[in-house]
Amino acid sequence: MIPHKNIRRLIAKASQQPAYALRAARMRLLSSLSYRFLDGRSAPPETISLLLTYRCNLHCKMCGQWGERGSLKGLPSTVTRRYLELPLIEDLIKEVKSFHPTITLFGGEPLLHPQWGEVVKRIKEVGLRCNMISNGILLKKKAEEAVQLGLDEIIFSLDGPAEVHDVIRGGKGVFRRALEGFQHLQAAKERYGKKRPAVNVNTVIWEENHTMLDDIVDEAAQFGAQSITFHHLIFVNQGAFAETERITQAALACNSPDWAGFITDELPRIDPERIIEQRRKIEGGKNTVPAFFYPNFTDEEIRTYYNSFDFFPTSYKRRCLSPWMVAYVLPDGMVKPCLSLGYVVGNLLETPFKEIWNGERAVRFRRLLKERGHFPVCPRCTEFSRF
Numbered sequence: 001m002i003p004h005k006n007i008r009r010l011i012a013k014a015s016q017q018p019a020y021a022l023r024a025a026r027m028r029l030l031s032s033l034s035y036r037f038l039d040g041r042s043a044p045p046e047t048i049s050l051l052l053t054y055r056c057n058l059h060c061k062m063c064g065q066w067g068e069r070g071s072l073k074g075l076p077s078t079v080t081r082r083y084l085e086l087p088l089i090e091d092l093i094k095e096v097k098s099f100h101p102t103i104t105l106f107g108g109e110p111l112l113h114p115q116w117g118e119v120v121k122r123i124k125e126v127g128l129r130c131n132m133i134s135n136g137i138l139l140k141k142k143a144e145e146a147v148q149l150g151l152d153e154i155i156f157s158l159d160g161p162a163e164v165h166d167v168i169r170g171g172k173g174v175f176r177r178a179l180e181g182f183q184h185l186q187a188a189k190e191r192y193g194k195k196r197p198a199v200n201v202n203t204v205i206w207e208e209n210h211t212m213l214d215d216i217v218d219e220a221a222q223f224g225a226q227s228i229t230f231h232h233l234i235f236v237n238q239g240a241f242a243e244t245e246r247i248t249q250a251a252l253a254c255n256s257p258d259w260a261g262f263i264t265d266e267l268p269r270i271d272p273e274r275i276i277e278q279r280r281k282i283e284g285g286k287n288t289v290p291a292f293f294y295p296n297f298t299d300e301e302i303r304t305y306y307n308s309f310d311f312f313p314t315s316y317k318r319r320c321l322s323p324w325m326v327a328y329v330l331p332d333g334m335v336k337p338c339l340s341l342g343y344v345v346g347n348l349l350e351t352p353f354k355e356i357w358n359g360e361r362a363v364r365f366r367r368l369l370k371e372r373g374h375f376p377v378c379p380r381c382t383e384f385s386r387f
Contacts, residue, residue: 017198020129020152023100028387031324035370040363042324044099048353049328049339050089052105052113054080058135059170060157062206062233063261065108071261082331086115088348090122092329095353097126106133111142120149131155132197136223137174139181147188151197156182156223158201160209160216168208182223201228201289210270213278221288229292230279231382232302235264237309240376247375248341251368256342259377272306295385312379319373321387323366327357337365340381 030043054065054072065072072080093103103123110116110132123130131153132146139146139154146154159168162175169175182199189195201220203209209216213230220228241263245255276299282291297305298315305311312318323337330336333348335356343365346356356362369375378384 017152020102024102027099027101028325032321032387035321035324035366040365040367040370041358042362042366044096044354045101045325045327045357047102047104047326048092048096049104049106049326050084050119051107051328051330052110052116052119053083053108053331055112056108056135057112057137058109058174060135060159061168061170061208062204065258065261069261069263071258079332083113083115084329084331084333086118086122088333089119092348092353093122093126093128097128100128102129102131104131104133109135109138111138116142117145117149120146120151124150133157133202135169135174136178136181139178140184143181143184144188146185146197147192147194153196153198153200154185156199156201156225158203158216158220158223158228159206160203160212161219164208164212168206179222186224198226199224201225202231203228204231205233205270205275207269211274211278213275214282217282217287217289217291225289227290227292229294231294232297232305233268233270234262234380234382235268236262236377236380238263238265240309240380243376244341247372248343252343252365254342254344256340256377258340258342262340262377262380267309268306270306272303275302275306295382313385316385320369320378320381320384322383323362323369325387326383327353337362338383340377341375 024046027043027046031046034042054075056063056065105116105119107113111134113119120130120132129152130150132151133155134157136154136156156178158178159165165175165178166172185197185199189197201223203213203216203220205213216230217228236259241256241259244259248254248256279293283293295313295316297313301311301313301315326337328336328339329348334344335346335348335353336344343361345362345365346359348356351359374384
């Protein structure tokens, strides 16, 4: 259910929000039992992630959607500018509130949704936990509303000190604007006597920042972060992508264009020894913010990860449980069991969520995944090591 290598990070997060941690643990246990015994069916998901929009106000270098090789760049604006409509969200929330999933808002940039506040309000009115993944540059205008509405957590993407962050995020002044947003958030929390939303930072290890990870820990403190997690860069070669396409087309009659945004012809210019050195320093020192690495690879795994396209973790199990735990809802109402694979299990405009979750297409996908354990691209995905 929970890889033992992730326990330290999970305990730290659980100490921030113990009631949520207990509920999540219970739901993960039920989904783990479903994986073992229910032949493709599953208990209700722990998390439902809503892509409120594909739109984003930044084009970050490593982003699989809008980055240098982003999969959304060639799509028409009728697709990329669509929003997940509020009535559809309302119907979904009413349907799933009985099993208390966490609702995570992301995109694109979720704060670009014109009814963002109404979305959060509807989620919190029925007592569900609501998280948001954001680049933070629109937060200044939304900070007070976020506190008043009771948003539970903001996961902020931080790439380094100001000049590095701005280069990776593709915009001048991005760091400053995000920092101002979180300063306004902290002021609003103090003004209303609230502890929420909690702030947790994610940092993707990238060419421009992999030599300054210890400095980024200090930067995270400026944003009021309760923790920072370093994520390994996602990348695959054409071979792994093509083999995944071959398998999914034959077994599921679908392709996976979202993974195309992570294809690279050359290994990233990242020195794994620098990562290993800094990780030891960070984990062995007294940091301004609790810091974690995820997936929590061994030193040898880190070396292989960045020095070869042929990678498979040896310290994690060879299977993915995420489709038993998480559902993804796209801006057009389509539901996917895996965000980066192209397989769709239903559409909320046509079918209720509960019917989709254990419908024929969802069961077929889970059966195939359990039989195979994973697809060729999966070992690079953070979901592969999460559960």
